[in-house]
Amino acid sequence: MTRRTLALVALLVIALAALVPTVNTYVAQRQKLSELQSQVSQQEQQVESLREQVARWDDPTYVAARARERLLFAMPGETQYRLTDTSGSDVPLTEAEQAAEAAKEGEWFSVLWESVEGSSRLTPEDIPDETGSTDDDVSEQNPADDTTDQDTDQ
Template sequence: MAERRTPSGQGPARRAGGRPTPPRTRNTGPIRVPAARRTSSGSGGAAAKRTEAPRPRALTGRATVLIALVVALALAYTYPVRVYLKQEAEIAEMERAQAVQRAEIAETAKTLEKWNDPEYLRIQARERIFYVRPGETPLLVVDDKDRAARTAAEQTPAAAPDRWYDTLWSSVQAANAEPQD
């Protein structure tokens, strides 16, 4: 029998004992040997059986255990990872709130520094409570056009002024009507 070579050109693989390993074959069913090849000592019509090699299973026991272990570890780590991510989000939110508070503190410190300046105090006193220095004349301008329009609409129109001689005559009559003491 001629030895088959592998596609790489090397001879057949050998075991440690020096014997070649038997080729693996798949069981495809019984093989019928033609009548010309049958030996005379055989029973005549019996079919020769091929040898069966163990067929590898799709999933071995070790692989099943390994997959179960990986799934169990993944499930065991999901809760702590979720808690960790939630805490990281809370920390980030607190840092943002802290930055906002620091900005407000800085703004308040600037305002306090302004109020420590005496000139700023004088300006605020003039604007807010209409403070005037001795010798100054206060002048307050009220610019309220809406209120002036409402007040004008609510007031009754004034009567036309009397002529000067009517006013004179009415004063003469009023003086004549006064009782003499």
């Protein structure tokens, strides 16, 4: 290798060492900028949907419909009926509410597994001794202390 080639290679290495972090920073900032722009557009859409909801509440018929649905209000002269099943509990108003209740209960194996996990969290204090009493049933007083009470009575 000649001195020229060696100097050119050294100059190229120095230039790359100076440019790589700068280019890396530029690319990272561009990615962050695109993420922030997408976040801003999503938030603008949310603001627009919230403005639409606010505009709906300015309509008296919409307010009346929501009051009838949520608060069970009735117009003058109307009679409301509330259906119950044979157990006496309220019947869900919609299929969506029924699906939500079923999802809340969970699958049978999920309930079973939660029961197994719960039983594994027992501590020795939770388990009664052979006589069937727990630490809560036994008094904290030492039996030897009872003799001192008898001595003071005499």
